[in-house]
Amino acid sequence: MKKILHADCDCFYAAVEMRDNPALADRPIAVGGRADHRGVIATCNYPARAFGVRSAMPSAQALKLCPELEIIRPDFERYRAVSADIQALFFELTPKVEPLSLDEAYLDVSDVTRFQGSATWMARWLKEQALSRTGITLSVGAAPNKFLAKIASDWDKPDGLRVITPDEADAFIDQLTVNKLHGVGPATAAKLERLGIRTCPELRDVSLARLLENFGKFGQRLYELSRGIDHREVNITRERKSVSVETTFDQDLPDLPACQQAVTALVVKLDERLARHEHPPLNKLFVKVRFNDFSITTLETSGVTPGLEIYQHLLDEAWHRRARPVRLLGVGVRLTPPDDLKQLGLF
Numbered sequence: 001m002k003k004i005l006h007a008d009c010d011c012f013y014a015a016v017e018m019r020d021n022p023a024l025a026d027r028p029i030a031v032g033g034r035a036d037h038r039g040v041i042a043t044c045n046y047p048a049r050a051f052g053v054r055s056a057m058p059s060a061q062a063l064k065l066c067p068e069l070e071i072i073r074p075d076f077e078r079y080r081a082v083s084a085d086i087q088a089l090f091f092e093l094t095p096k097v098e099p100l101s102l103d104e105a106y107l108d109v110s111d112v113t114r115f116q117g118s119a120t121w122m123a124r125w126l127k128e129q130a131l132s133r134t135g136i137t138l139s140v141g142a143a144p145n146k147f148l149a150k151i152a153s154d155w156d157k158p159d160g161l162r163v164i165t166p167d168e169a170d171a172f173i174d175q176l177t178v179n180k181l182h183g184v185g186p187a188t189a190a191k192l193e194r195l196g197i198r199t200c201p202e203l204r205d206v207s208l209a210r211l212l213e214n215f216g217k218f219g220q221r222l223y224e225l226s227r228g229i230d231h232r233e234v235n236i237t238r239e240r241k242s243v244s245v246e247t248t249f250d251q252d253l254p255d256l257p258a259c260q261q262a263v264t265a266l267v268v269k270l271d272e273r274l275a276r277h278e279h280p281p282l283n284k285l286f287v288k289v290r291f292n293d294f295s296i297t298t299l300e301t302s303g304v305t306p307g308l309e310i311y312q313h314l315l316d317e318a319w320h321r322r323a324r325p326v327r328l329l330g331v332g333v334r335l336t337p338p339d340d341l342k343q344l345g346l347f
């Protein structure tokens with residue numbers, strides 16, 4: 001049985017701001033864009049949440065809910081520095097770390113022998129160390145798999161610590177509504193509701209055949225998740241070399257056609273950059289999109305010819321994940337890591 005931790009900082013950007021200016025701690029604050037520039041809230045502290053302010057909410061709406069809300073412009077450089085300290089802490093516990101964002105990661109601690117192998121002690125240690133080294137509170141969930149660990153870290157937020165042992169897993173899942181399951185967004189939840197399925201026990205009563213019929217391949221996943229089955233490994237991302245170009249736009253690109261136009265210039269620049277130097281073989285092409293709500297998505301495909309058409313195709317798909325104005329676009333190629341070349345016998 002695996003032991004997975006999911007560690008997640010509490011309202012990360014806002015937490016860094018409050019750490020650096022303690023006078024903010026008891027006041028409602030948010031990090032985000034200006035209301036008069038159609039900005040949105042990236043994150044907010046708990047006093048702000050008490051007013052109903054939420055991530056991805058337009059700043060203007062947030063100010064209506066909470067007129068005294070102080071909206072701070074994001075300082076990603078500072079957030080990245082804190083993030084590096086916290087990620088380094090994770091790696092002290094285990095090399096099996098899968099960072100999900102600046103403030104969040106999965107850790108596979110199945111083989112860790114420190115703390116007598118107790119996931120609870122490890123989680124407690126991470127929380128103590130994060131707080132004493134960076135002044136930031138972490139919520140940690142421990143469970144036999146990724147999806148339960150992620151729900152667990154969210155369970156007692158902020159400053160949470162929730163452990164789900166293999167014995168407790170079934171009872172824990174029984175109390176969940178389906179929207180807690182990994183990959184079940186509002187659309188899938190609504191479709192399940194139309195089928196009369198709102199909770200995990202209700203989902204378990206549905207046959208696999210019926211789920212496959214209604215949800216295609218995802219039906220299999222629903223069948224497994226409702227039974228606490230999730231075989232996904234913690235993905236240890238290696239330092240991969242890549243070549244890329246990106247642009248942050250002064251004014252958000254309003255729609256997909258505007259993005260497609262902008263990406264043409266980026267691909268030309270990328271071509272020039274690739275032509276300038278000799279590189280190891282290319283093995284992946286990717287696009288990166290940062291939307292005006294600060295969410296970032298990247299999409300990659302295996303391929304060796306970085307042509308405009310394939311980037312436009314990737315962009316199309318990536319853009320539709322959020323379908324909103326875009327602040328930053330990037331295109332790039334990943335290069336075959338030297339280790340892989342060795343394994344292929346090319347060195």
Ligand SMILES: [Mg+2]
Nearest residue numbers: 008009010103
């Ligand atoms: Mg977080």
